[in-house]
Amino acid sequence: MSWFRKEKQKLRATDRRDLPTDVFEKCPRCGEILYRARLEQNLFVCPTCAHHQRIGAVGYVQLLADEGSFEERDGELRSSDPLGFVDLKAYTSRLEAAQRSTGHGDAVITGDATLDGVPVALAVMDFDFIGGSMGSVVGEKVARSGRRALAEHKPLIVVSSSGGARMMEGILSLMQMAKTSVVLARMHDAGIPYISVLSDPTTGGVTASYGMLGDVNVAEPGALIGFAGARVIEQTIKQELPEGFQRAEFLLEHGMVDMVVDRREMKATISRLLRHMLKLPDPSIGPLESPPARRPGPRSRRGRGGRGDAARARRNDRSAKERPSD
Numbered sequence: 001m002s003w004f005r006k007e008k009q010k011l012r013a014t015d016r017r018d019l020p021t022d023v024f025e026k027c028p029r030c031g032e033i034l035y036r037a038r039l040e041q042n043l044f045v046c047p048t049c050a051h052h053q054r055i056g057a058v059g060y061v062q063l064l065a066d067e068g069s070f071e072e073r074d075g076e077l078r079s080s081d082p083l084g085f086v087d088l089k090a091y092t093s094r095l096e097a098a099q100r101s102t103g104h105g106d107a108v109i110t111g112d113a114t115l116d117g118v119p120v121a122l123a124v125m126d127f128d129f130i131g132g133s134m135g136s137v138v139g140e141k142v143a144r145s146g147r148r149a150l151a152e153h154k155p156l157i158v159v160s161s162s163g164g165a166r167m168m169e170g171i172l173s174l175m176q177m178a179k180t181s182v183v184l185a186r187m188h189d190a191g192i193p194y195i196s197v198l199s200d201p202t203t204g205g206v207t208a209s210y211g212m213l214g215d216v217n218v219a220e221p222g223a224l225i226g227f228a229g230a231r232v233i234e235q236t237i238k239q240e241l242p243e244g245f246q247r248a249e250f251l252l253e254h255g256m257v258d259m260v261v262d263r264r265e266m267k268a269t270i271s272r273l274l275r276h277m278l279k280l281p282d283p284s285i286g287p288l289e290s291p292p293a294r295r296p297g298p299r300s301r302r303g304r305g306g307r308g309d310a311a312r313a314r315r316n317d318r319s320a321k322e323r324p325s326d
């Protein structure tokens with residue numbers, strides 16, 4: 001019979017509406033269709049569920065640096081493929097492809113900027129560049145940023161986003177952990193602030209070095225932060241991991257990060273932290289009121305106050321001023 005031979009047609013979803021991606025975007029968490037321009041205005045945080053989309057290195061530079069203040073440094077550094085590494089592709093061609101697609105020399109952009117008027121050294125990693133992996137160039141650029149911060153006595157801010165050490169550079173990648181950590185230790189000794197911002201995802205060797213070494217470690221909501229992957233840990237310890245494991249909120253609860261900060265509050269929060277650490281006035285708090293003129297106390301009115309009383313009064317006055325306002 002002829003209908004047996006009839007060719008079966010695959011089901012086709014004919015009514016599927018293809019949304020133009022440059023106008024609308026679907027939130028990967030809540031499924032809400034979002035107007036892209038509005039999403040961009042909202043710093044790529046979903047207005048419905050507050051899901052933080054990745055914004056890339058340039059996005060973070062724009063987010064943190066005052067407009068027009070960012071000056072890139074060491075942008076010319078390139079990896080030399082020291083091992084002549086080839087897997088499915090030669091490392092050199094991977095590098096070239098990443099450089100072409102991202103427009104950056106390697107997986108971190110470094111430079112100088114001001115943040116709310118405070119001069120800072122800024123390093124921002126780019127996950128789109130070979131998974132934000134840390135090779136010799138990333139380590140060198142982060143270390144140089146730290147050295148510049150040391151030399152110029154200004155804070156360092158690193159925004160991390162990384163899959164870990166870059167395997168194509170083998171041991172040389174792992175050595176970057178020590179190199180960057182040494183510079184950060186020197187900064188610590190010199191009392192220069194370092195703020196580490198952990199964005200989604202920050203894993204492996206970056207978490208195990210400069211990612212977690214901040215004077216303050218700030219994470220973005222929902223960011224995946226860890227050393228080894230969850231599956232590897234589960235297989236090793238033969239136990240099921242708790243829900244939310246390796247997410248920013250879980251880490252905050254367990255004391256691994258200091259703050260989880262919404263991206264829309266990130267710049268203001270870092271500005272406040274820097275001003276606190278550098279003992280600069282905070283413009284958002286406004287000028288301090290001058291203390292009211294002291295009236296002579298009952299003792300001095302009675303004419304019993306000698307030099308000792310005056311000195312004590314000055315001391316009391318000073319300690320009252322030094323006491324943090326609450």
Ligand SMILES: [Zn+2]
Pocket residue numbers: 027028029030031032046047048049050051
């Ligand atoms: Zn959403």
